[in-house]
Amino acid sequence: MNQVEAIRAVQKMQDYIEDHIYEEITLKQLSKAAGYSSWHSARIFKEITGRTPFDYIRALRLTRAALVLRDEERKIIDVALDFVFDSHEGFTRAFAKEFGLPPKRYSQNTPPIQLFMPARVFDTFRALHNGGMKMSEKKATKTVFVQIIERPARKVLLKRGIKATEYFGYCEEVGCDVWSMLSSVKEAMYEPIGMWLPKDLIKSGTSQYVQGVELPLAYNNAVPPGYDLIDLPPCMMMIFQGEPYNDDDFMEAIGEVWEHIEKFDPNIYGYHWAPEAAPRFQLAPMGYRGYIEARPVVSQSMGSTQRQDK
Template identity: 90%
Template sequence: MNQVEGIRAVQRMQDYIEDHISEEITLKQLANAAGYSPWHSGRIFKEITGRTPFDYIRALRLTGAALVLRDEERKVIDVALDFVFDSHEGFTRAFAKEFGLPPKRYSQNTPPIQLFMPEKVFDTFRALHKGGMTMSEKKTTKTVFVQIIERPSRKVLLKRGIKARDYFGYCEEVGCDVWSMLSSVKEAIYEPIGMWLPESLIKDGTSQYVQGVEVPLAYNNAVPDGYDLIELPPCQMMVFQGEPYNDDDFMDEIGEIWQHIEKFDPKIYGFNWEPEAAPRFQLAPMGYRGYIEARPVVAVN
């Protein structure tokens, strides 16, 4: 088996787990999905994901349970049973081991926790091997929707890197699981974002590119170790949104939007670029909605 075949087999197992997460899942079922023997399927799964299939399934179920406890008023035992744990005690032990606090206390306080949100391994492999984006080599996006949005005074919970200037550099410095922590924040005003900080917000020895989530000014929940909570003033952002695309092509789509923005004159909307007013940000690339990026602007007097 070559590397690509192994990664494809693991993604087939990931897909099976996702589709059957609320059911009992056996190694034989995963092996059938992978197309290899149970022993070989289990071995390559751990080799590529870093977890055994059942550690992976347990972590995924615990994350699903945590989100239910965060967002709904449910009894702990009912949530445990929904996610295929057969007892309150077993679920509580597993939850506390995974997240550092028991489920009852989590449901009462909902501090940020490190959720388990794995990438699809073949999608990641394909993205990393598509090569760099050369703007001149990319086709022009047919339609880019542009709008102005108002961002109120707010705070942002973020984790800084060291020298990163883009997503891939950031992942190399701090890992790719920051999004999982940010996604757990109950008080989030908007979804998590990748940000390019203005010079005024960059601490010495830290990166321009960071990941964070915006929260209300009144946010007073826990700040996880290694994270910062900073205040952002109100601002106006010019948002660029491309057409829907195939998820495999997200790097191409980002390149196309960047090419469009570089040629774009905000004065046609009555604005100038104002890079120090707020972080430029990108939403997680999702093909069904097109790539979305926003840059700060100020009205022309």
């Protein structure tokens, strides 16, 4: 079995788990989905994901259960049974072991926790072996939609790297599971984002590229160890959104939007680039909506006023 065959087999097991997360799942069922023996399927699954199949299934079920407890008013025993736990006690022990606090306390306070949000292994493999952001052959120009949005004064909970200037370098420095912590924050104003910080927000010895989630100014919940909570002023952002794409082609889709932005003149909308006014940010690439990235801007009239004041 070569590496690609192993990756594909594990991907099939991941897909089976996703489709049957509310049901009992046996190693025999997973091995049938993978097309190999039970022993071999379990071995390659742990080699590639870092977890045994049943550790993986339990962590995924606990994460889904945590999101239910965060967002809905449900009895703990009902949530436990939904996710194939036999008892309240067993679910409580497993939840506390995974997240560091019992489910009842979590449902009452909903502090940020480290969710388990595994990537599809074949997507990760393909991205790494395509050389990060390397573009493929030139394709026909596609439409990029542009709009202006206003962001209010807000806080942002973020995790800094060391020297990273882009996503792949950031993952090498801090790991690729920051998103799962950010996604657990109940008070989030918007979805988590990858950000390129302006100079005045970069701490000495830390990265330009970070990941974070924007929160109301009144946010006063826990700040996880290793994270920062900082204030951001109101700003205007120019949003660029590419056309929907096949998820397999996400790197090409990002590259197309970047190429468009480099050639784009914001003056046609009556704005100037304002790279120090706010973090530039990107949303998680999702093919159905197209790649989305935002750059800070100021109106031409505001920019003129600021220049006169200096």
